[in-house]
């Protein structure tokens with residue numbers, strides 16, 4: 321099965337230059353069409369025609385080789401929603417025509433302790449949706465593509481009635497904030513939470529925490545997003561982190577803080593905001609996202625009628641979208657309309 325899609329071309333020259341300049345040099349984010357072969361649909365596999373795919377901030381780190389582990393050509397995308405076109409002989413969970421999702425992980429060992437307790441994200445042999453090597457020795461490729469073949473264990477049902485473009489951001493951003501709240505037992509109403517940073521993940525954090533009935537304080541580095549946080553997202557409070565007086569006022573008041581800032585920063589100033597037994601969740605360093613929680617967050621959002629603020633774009637806009645995402649110029653997540661981008665022509 322051949323499929324054509326869009327990918328950043330490996331530009332060795334640029335990467336070398338980037339490294340020489342300490343990794344700070346901005347490379348041209350160049351995506352171009354790329355054709356490759358998908359594996360045949362195996363007994364456990366689901367063949368999915370991609371409908372849409374969200375753009376996650378971590379895609380930027382991968383395509384720019386920020387972690388020094390990128391391989392090219394690379395097809396990013398781990399907030400994938402599509403339609404089941406074919407199922408393997410052992411697949412019972414899905415049938416042709418189902419609307420399904422694929423998130424960050426597409427493989428694990430199935431035998432270790434994390435795997436056996438539905439926490440496959442901690443498996444040492446987990447396989448990422450892209451920029452990783454699959455069990456057949458071939459690179460994994462993500463959702464900015466016409467189709468994907470994925471093991472049924474790593475495919476979730478999109479709840480009936482949920483818009484596909486709304487489902488996409490839940491598969492990474494949504495579960496990224498939902499998961500720690502579940503993990504630390506912070507789902508009951510009446511809790512006081514802090515959301516650090518208001519990007520794609522942070523805005524989902526506000527929405528999900530509000531839907532749980534929490535009092536939500538957005539903590540941001542500037543005043544820029546105050547109005548949208550309080551009015552559009554209905555956060556209860558907004559505090560600028562450099563405002564010592566306000567920070568002092570809310571000291572010892574929060575049951576948890578979810579840190580969604582995608583760049584490294586010191587945590588000390590925020591720890592004092594927590595109550596004695598409060599929880600601080602740093603999403604840069606933890607990976608609390610299991611398949612089970614992915615299914616849960618989809619169901620939670622369906623039940624609450626929760627939607628995120630997204631901007632739907634076509635594939636030919638992807639380079640601009642990445643540039644804008646880097647500048648924080650999106651409210652709050654791009655979702656690429658893959659099926660409407662007519663990749664096969």
Ligand SMILES: [Zn+2]
Nearest residue numbers: 376378492493
């Ligand atoms: Zn992500």
Ligand SMILES: [Zn+2]
Nearest residue numbers: 429432435443
């Ligand atoms: Zn395992």
